[in-house]
Amino acid sequence: MTGTGDWRLFRGDGAARRVEFPEAPPWRSFSSGEGRSGPWERPYLIExxxxxxxxxxxxxxxxxxxxxxxxxxxxxxxxxxxxxxxxxxxxxxxxxxxxxxxxxxxxxxxxxxxxxxxxxxxxxxxxxxxxxxxxxxxxxxxxxxxxxxxxxxxxxxxxxxxxxxxxxxxxxxxxxxxxxxxxxxxxxxxxxxxxxxxxxxxxxxxxxxxxxxxxxxxxxxxxxxxxxxxxxxxxxxxxxLPDPDERQLRDIVSAHLGDSSMAAVDGLIQAFLNRRAPGELATDQLLNAVFLRMNGVDMNAEGLLEAVLHRLGGTV
Known part of the structure; x- marks a missing residue:
């Protein structure tokens, strides 16, 4: 999905505006009551x-x-x-x-x-x-x-x-x-x-x-x-538990975000694998990137992919 300027809720121009927040990722939903989600309710894939x-x-x-x-x-x-x-x-x-x-x-x-x-x-x-x-x-x-x-x-x-x-x-x-x-x-x-x-x-x-x-x-x-x-x-x-390979990463994305997410995966999994050294990237970072692309976010925007797929080791 090609991103547009519409996905930018915050524009940094100092102008006050009322915006509608998009739906949160399933793993970041904090709704109350019986419908409240939790990590145990998400698909867990294990060999x-x-x-x-x-x-x-x-x-x-x-x-x-x-x-x-x-x-x-x-x-x-x-x-x-x-x-x-x-x-x-x-x-x-x-x-x-x-x-x-x-x-x-x-x-x-x-x-x-x-x-x-x-x-x-x-x-x-x-x-x-x-x-x-x-x-x-x-x-x-x-x-x-x-x-x-x-x-x-x-x-x-x-x-x-x-x-x-x-x-x-x-x-x-x-x-x-x-x-x-x-x-x-x-x-x-x-x-x-x-x-x-x-x-x-x-x-x-x-x-x-x-x-x-x-x-x-x-x-x-x-x-x-x-x-x-x-x-x-x-x-x-x-x-x-080993780091998931490419096939397992695709299965994880599909399980969490549905089969429709596969259209947004192209390029992101390879970028994830290219950046991943042992222990330096987590699978949920890939899920974050795919979710953003599915919701129209331009992952090619300057610095955005680096911010989402940042390495966990070393200094910040």
Missing amino acids: RRHADVVNAALHLRRPLLVTGHPGTGKSSLAHAVAHELTLGRVLRWPVNSRSTLQDALYRYDAIGRLREANLHRGNGEQEPGIGSYVRLGPLGTALAGTGRPRVLLVDELDKGDVDLPNDLLTVFEEGEFEIPELARLPEEQSQVSVLTADPGEEALVHRGRVDCREFPVVVITSNGERDFPPAFLRRCIRLD
Whole structure:
């Protein structure tokens, strides 16, 4: 499709105008209600040999360690599993250099409880229970589930502290953990209802211990920025997702944007492949370029293709 000046919403001429925004890409739609889209609702293409590795992890109740370059679909795999197996909303733990195991298990707001207790005493009211100040994190919520297993996405574990993988070992092996603040309560408070990572949901904790009945589906992603200890790797099923080739790229574009998108692919896939060095371009950048062309954007405009298909490595 040949682009025209009509696609330019912003013109940089200082003139105020009211414009109608075009439809957003499917992966950038944030509509509310039942129609809200999510990454688990988009087509996820995976080769049979890779799907078999996922199935092995499901049967063995072992964490799935997914590696690959950015944009190969590591995080989306967790949503695809949750969608296909109807396991509900994915619990996500985005790991960074400050992440700790306790962040993923639970948090106790001691300061908030003290402040509220003083306020209620001053008003002659009964103090709120401790459960109102304990919130399970994504890992804690996944372990506290009482029905079908939940899907837990541990995103970019290699960005965490070097000791974090080892800290996870005991929890993954035993499937339980203790909340000391609840374990110290008297016998008459042996059961406490606490908040969870699911909005508006609570979980019942007995004598300060959270024990899983069904081990969650744990998907751990890594960009391969560092190695993990052997003891951790031994307890995981490993899956390495390769960069898609030209045929797979065409299938991905067609699955996300429909067969009509094939007319807009010519030249863009080759430009993508010519620019792509290992780890330097992500598949969603190609989808962005195709979507723009389908909507009349002139991808030959000066600097536009370079802006959309910019390399992920190096300095900006």
